[in-house]
Amino acid sequence: MKQETVKAQMIETTYREAAKEAIRDAIKRDERVFLMGEDVGRYGGCYAVSKGLLAEFGPEKIRDTPLSESGFTGAGIGAAMAGMRPIVEVMTVNFSLLALDQILNTAATVRHMSGNQFGVPVVIRMATGAGRQLAAQHSHSLEGWYAHIPGIKVLAPATLEDARGMLWTALEDPDPVLIFENVMLYNMSGTLAADAGPVDIDKAAVRRPGHDISLITYGGSLWKTLEAATSLAAEGIDAEVIDLRSLRPLDDATIMASVAKTRRAVIVDEGWRSGSLAAEIGMRIVEQAFWELDAPIGRVCSEEVPIPYPRHLENASIPQAPKIVAAAKAVLGRA
Amino acid sequence: MNDIDIRKIVKEELNNIAPEVDMDHIEPTADLREAMDIDSMDFLNFITAVTHRLSIDIPEVDYPKLVTLNGAVAYIGAKLRSSGR
Amino acid sequence: MAEFRMPSLGADMEAGTLVEWLVKPGDHVKRGDIVAVVETQKGAIEIETFETGRIEKFLVDLNSKVPVGTPLAEIWAEGEAEPVVAAAAPPVTPAARPLAAPAPLITPSPPVVPSAVGMRASPAARRLAKERHIDLSTVTGSGPAGAIIYADVERLGAAGAAPERKRAPGLDLNAMRVAIAAAMARSKREIPHYYLEHQVDVTACEQWLTAHNTTLPPDNRLLFGALTIKAVALATRRFPAFNGFYRDNKFEPAQAVHIGVAISIRGGGLAAPALHDADRISLDELMASMRDLVQRTRAGRIRGSEMSDPTITVSSLGERGVEALYGVIYPPQVAIVGFGKVVERPWVIDGAIGPRSVVTMTLAADHRVSDGHAGALFLAEIGKLLQEPDKL
Numbered sequence: 001m002k003q004e005t006v007k008a009q010m011i012e013t014t015y016r017e018a019a020k021e022a023i024r025d026a027i028k029r030d031e032r033v034f035l036m037g038e039d040v041g042r043y044g045g046c047y048a049v050s051k052g053l054l055a056e057f058g059p060e061k062i063r064d065t066p067l068s069e070s071g072f073t074g075a076g077i078g079a080a081m082a083g084m085r086p087i088v089e090v091m092t093v094n095f096s097l098l099a100l101d102q103i104l105n106t107a108a109t110v111r112h113m114s115g116n117q118f119g120v121p122v123v124i125r126m127a128t129g130a131g132r133q134l135a136a137q138h139s140h141s142l143e144g145w146y147a148h149i150p151g152i153k154v155l156a157p158a159t160l161e162d163a164r165g166m167l168w169t170a171l172e173d174p175d176p177v178l179i180f181e182n183v184m185l186y187n188m189s190g191t192l193a194a195d196a197g198p199v200d201i202d203k204a205a206v207r208r209p210g211h212d213i214s215l216i217t218y219g220g221s222l223w224k225t226l227e228a229a230t231s232l233a234a235e236g237i238d239a240e241v242i243d244l245r246s247l248r249p250l251d252d253a254t255i256m257a258s259v260a261k262t263r264r265a266v267i268v269d270e271g272w273r274s275g276s277l278a279a280e281i282g283m284r285i286v287e288q289a290f291w292e293l294d295a296p297i298g299r300v301c302s303e304e305v306p307i308p309y310p311r312h313l314e315n316a317s318i319p320q321a322p323k324i325v326a327a328a329k330a331v332l333g334r335a
Numbered sequence: 336m337n338d339i340d341i342r343k344i345v346k347e348e349l350n351n352i353a354p355e356v357d358m359d360h361i362e363p364t365a366d367l368r369e370a371m372d373i374d375s376m377d378f379l380n381f382i383t384a385v386t387h388r389l390s391i392d393i394p395e396v397d398y399p400k401l402v403t404l405n406g407a408v409a410y411i412g413a414k415l416r417s418s419g420r
Numbered sequence: 421m422a423e424f425r426m427p428s429l430g431a432d433m434e435a436g437t438l439v440e441w442l443v444k445p446g447d448h449v450k451r452g453d454i455v456a457v458v459e460t461q462k463g464a465i466e467i468e469t470f471e472t473g474r475i476e477k478f479l480v481d482l483n484s485k486v487p488v489g490t491p492l493a494e495i496w497a498e499g500e501a502e503p504v505v506a507a508a509a510p511p512v513t514p515a516a517r518p519l520a521a522p523a524p525l526i527t528p529s530p531p532v533v534p535s536a537v538g539m540r541a542s543p544a545a546r547r548l549a550k551e552r553h554i555d556l557s558t559v560t561g562s563g564p565a566g567a568i569i570y571a572d573v574e575r576l577g578a579a580g581a582a583p584e585r586k587r588a589p590g591l592d593l594n595a596m597r598v599a600i601a602a603a604m605a606r607s608k609r610e611i612p613h614y615y616l617e618h619q620v621d622v623t624a625c626e627q628w629l630t631a632h633n634t635t636l637p638p639d640n641r642l643l644f645g646a647l648t649i650k651a652v653a654l655a656t657r658r659f660p661a662f663n664g665f666y667r668d669n670k671f672e673p674a675q676a677v678h679i680g681v682a683i684s685i686r687g688g689g690l691a692a693p694a695l696h697d698a699d700r701i702s703l704d705e706l707m708a709s710m711r712d713l714v715q716r717t718r719a720g721r722i723r724g725s726e727m728s729d730p731t732i733t734v735s736s737l738g739e740r741g742v743e744a745l746y747g748v749i750y751p752p753q754v755a756i757v758g759f760g761k762v763v764e765r766p767w768v769i770d771g772a773i774g775p776r777s778v779v780t781m782t783l784a785a786d787h788r789v790s791d792g793h794a795g796a797l798f799l800a801e802i803g804k805l806l807q808e809p810d811k812l
Contacts, residue, residue, distance in 0.1 A: 263544050263570050294542040294569040333564025353686060372686045375643050376714050383638035394634045395641060 008192040014046065016186040016194075018160045019049045019125075022167035023087060025197075027053075027061050030085055033171060036063040036072055037089030037125075046091045047127055047186050073099035075105050077176075080122035085171050090126035092134075093142045093180065099124075103255060107176040108151030122168065129182040129220045129270055130318050135203045136306035139314070141270040143219070144182040144277035147247040153177040154248040155201055156221040158185065160192040162245060165199030177201070180247075182220030182270075204251035206258065210240035213328050214258040216281060217268035218244035221319050225268050228324035239328060255281065256289045263294035268319050268325045273301035298331040300324050336415055342408045348384045351397065352377045363404040378402075423479075423491035424469040430599075431461055436460045437485040438492060442447065447475045454723065455595035456492065461558065461595040463691070466723040471495045522797050527614055540567035548573045558598040596689045607751050611666075614745050614785040616795045624779045628809040644762065645736055646707040650812045651805040652734050652757050653677045653698035659798040661790040662755035662783075663731045671754065671789045680730025680750060681710060683717045693722045693749055694729035703812055737761065744780040754786035757802065 044051030065072035076088035130139035170177035269278035561568035656663035680692035747756035767776035
C-alpha cells in the first residue's frame with residue numbers, strides 16, 4: 001500500500017480540500033449519500049469544507065438546515081434508519097451538545113433498543129479544538145465525552161490521508177460514526193496521492209518510531225507532538241509518536257506494543273484533564289502493561305478553564321510542543 | 336584413534352575446564368591460555384585429564400607443545416602412535 | 421534439641437537462600453559436616469553444622485530466602501527422646517503438628533526480600549529482575565531519583581546472561597561483583613594501605629620444581645603458586661602482625677594460618693577462599709588443597725568457613741602479563757601479598773651477571789597494624805624462604 005502511494009502521482013492539497021474530496025467521492029460512489037448541516041450549502045460550510053459542492057451536486061445532496069442541531073441530527077438519524085447514508089455536519093463540538101440527546105439516546109441505542117432490527121449508519125462530522133480565538137463556547141475538545149458512549153465510533157483524522165480516507169469507511173459502517181476535525185488542521189497543506197482513497201478506521205498509527213518514550217495523541221495535537229519529538233531528539237531522547245486515529249474503539253494493541261517497547265508514556269489530549277480520554281488511556285496502560293513500565297505515566301491536557309479568548313491565554317490553555325517536551329523529560333527524569 | 340577423535344577429546348577436556356567457552360570459536364593455532372583465559376592450574380588439570388583419559392605420559396617439559404589446539408592434537412597423536420595405538 | 425541456622429557468611433550478609441539440602445531428616449551429622457548449600461551474594465556456599473546429632477526436621481522450604489539466624493533445621497542429640505505424644509501420633513500430615521512437638525522458636529519467614537521494601541524500582545525492572553532471579557537490592561538505579569529501571573536490570577543480566585546458562589548454578593557473577601564492590605570499597609575507605617615491592621630470584625624454585633615434577637604424574641605435580649603460598653604462610657610465623665584481623669579498633673592476631681587464595685573466575689569474578697593451615701601441611705597436601713579449592717570456587721561451591729576464615733591473602737596474576745600487582749586488602753584481614761609473573765632478567769650473582777628467573781613480590785598491609793619496616797622484613801623473609809624450596 002505504501003509502495004503504491006510512492007508510485008502514485010502526488011498532488012499538493014490541504015486538509016480542507018482532502019475532507020471535501022472525501023465528501024465528493026462519497027456522493028459520487030453511493031446515491032444514498034448526502035450532506036446536511038448549517039451553512040453547508042450556500043455559505044460553503046463554516047470552515048469552507050463544502051464550498052462549491054452545492055453547485056456541483058445541487059440542493060438534494062447538499063442540504064442547508066435550520067439552526068437546530070437536535071432537529072437536523074435527528075433527521076439524519078431517521079434518514080439513516082430509513083436506508084440513506086447521510087453525512088451530518090455540526091459546526092463545532094460545542095454546538096453538538098444540542099444534539100447530544102439524538103446522538104446518545106437515539107443513534108447510539110437504536111440497534112440495542114430495537115433488538116437489532118434497526119441500525120443507524122449515519123456519519124456526523126464536526127469541528128473541534130481551540131486556536132482560532134473563538135472563545136469559550138466554540139473551542140472545546142469534547143470528543144473524549146463521545147468516546148465514552150457505547151454504540152458509536154469516534155474518529156479523529158489528523159493527516160491528509162485520513163481526512164480523505166476515513167469518511168467512506170465510516171459511511172460503510174452499519175452504526176453511527178462521529179468524525180472530529182480539528183479546526184487548526186483545515187489549512188494544513190501537504191501532498192496526497194492523487195488516487196488516495198478509503199483507509200481503515202480501527203487502527204492507531206505509529207507516526208514516528210522511537211525507543212525511549214511513547215507519546216500518545218490524536219487530531220490537532222499530533223503535529224505539536226511530532227514537533228516535540230523533534231525537539232526531544234535534539235536532546236538525545238528518541239520518542240515514538242502514536243496517532244490514535246480512532247478514539248472509540250481504542251486500538252489497545254498498538255498502544256501496549258509501543259509502551260512495552262519504550263516503557264514510558266505521555267498522553268497528549270486537548271480535552272480537559274479530569275475524566276479525559278488521556279485518563280482512560282493511562283488507566284488501560286496500567287491495566288494491561290503495568291509490568292512493562294519504567295516510570296509513572298504522564299499527560300498533557302488542556303488547563304481546566306473555559307478556553308480563553310486572548311490568543312496568548314488560548315495558546316497557554318491547550319497542549320503545546322514545549323509542554324509536551326517538558327512532560328516527556330519529567331517522565332524520563334531529565335527535567 | 337585418528338586426529339579427529341583426538342581433537343574431539345581435547346576439546347571436551349578443555350570444555351570441562353572452561354565450560355562457558357564455545358570451543359568451535361577457538362582458533363586451532365591460538366594460544367589456549369589467552370584464547371580461553373585459562374591459567375597454569377587449568378592447564379595442569381587439562382594435562383592431568385588427558386593423561387588419564389588416553390593413558391599417555393606428558394612430561395612438564397613438553398607443555399609448550401600443547402598450548403594450541405593443533406599442537407595438542409599433534410603431540411597426543413604422536414604419543415599414541417609411538418605406543419602403537 | 422539444637423537448631424541449624426542460616427549462618428552469617430560475612431558482615432554484609434543479611435539473608436541467604438537455601439538452595440540445597442545435602443542431608444535428609446533422620447541422617448546423623450557431626451560437627452563440621454556439610455549439610456546444606458546456601459546461595460549468597462558471594463555464590464553458593466556449602467554450610468557446615470556446629471552440632472552433632474540427628475537431623476530431625478527441616479524448617480525452611482528450599483529456595484526460601486531467609487534472614488541470617490533463621491533456624492533451617494532441628495538437630496536432636498543422640499538419644500534425645502521424641503516426645504511421647506509425637507511418637508504415638510498418627511502419621512503427621514503437613515498441616516497438623518503434634519501438640520507436644522517442640523515448635524521452632526522462630527517460624528520460618530516467608531521468602532521476602534527485606535531490603536527490597538521501599539526501594540524505588542519500576543514495574544518493568546521488578547518483572548525482569550524476577551524473571552532473571554536478580555536481587556533488586558544489588559542493582560544500582562539510573563532512573564528518576566535513583567529508581568531502578570528496566571535497563572539497569574537488563575544491563576546486569578546481559579553481563580553474565582549468555583554464559584551463565586553453562587555456568588554452575590551457584591555462581592552468580594553479578595552478585596559476586598556486588599560483593600567484591602562492597603568489600604573493596606570498604607577496604608579502601610577504612611584501611612590505610614601501605615605498599616612495598618621486592619624483587620626476588622626464584623631460579624632455585626624453578627629448578628627444584630622441574631626436577632621434582634619430572635618423575636611425577638600430572639596429578640602430583642606442583643605449581644610455583646604452591647611454593648609462594650607456603651612461603652608466605654611460613655613467613656607469617658615470624659611476622660604475626662600480617663596474619664589476623666583488625667576488628668573493633670584493634671588487631672587480633674590469628675593462631676592458625678589460613679591463606680586466602682585469590683582465584684579469578686572467567687567472565688569477571690574473584691573469590692579468595694581459605695587454604696587452611698597452609699603453614700603446617702606438606703607441599704603435596706597444599707597443592708592438592710589448592711587444586712580442590714580452585715576447582716570448587718570456579719564451580720561455585722565454596723564452603724562457608726572458607727569464605728570467612730582467611731587470615732591473609734595471596735594473589736598472583738601468574739603467567740598473565742604483568743610483573744607486579746598492588747593488592748587491596750580484604751577486610752578484616754590486614755595484609756595481601758602479590759606475586760607478578762616470573763620473568764628472565766639479567767641478575768648479578770657472585771659478581772657476575774647472568775640470566776635468572778625473577779619475580780616481583782608486593783605487600784599491601786594495614787598501617788594501623790604494622791609499619792613499612794616490618795613489612796620489608798616480612799617480604800624479605802618470604803624471598804629468603806623461596807631460595808630453599810626443598811625446605812618449604
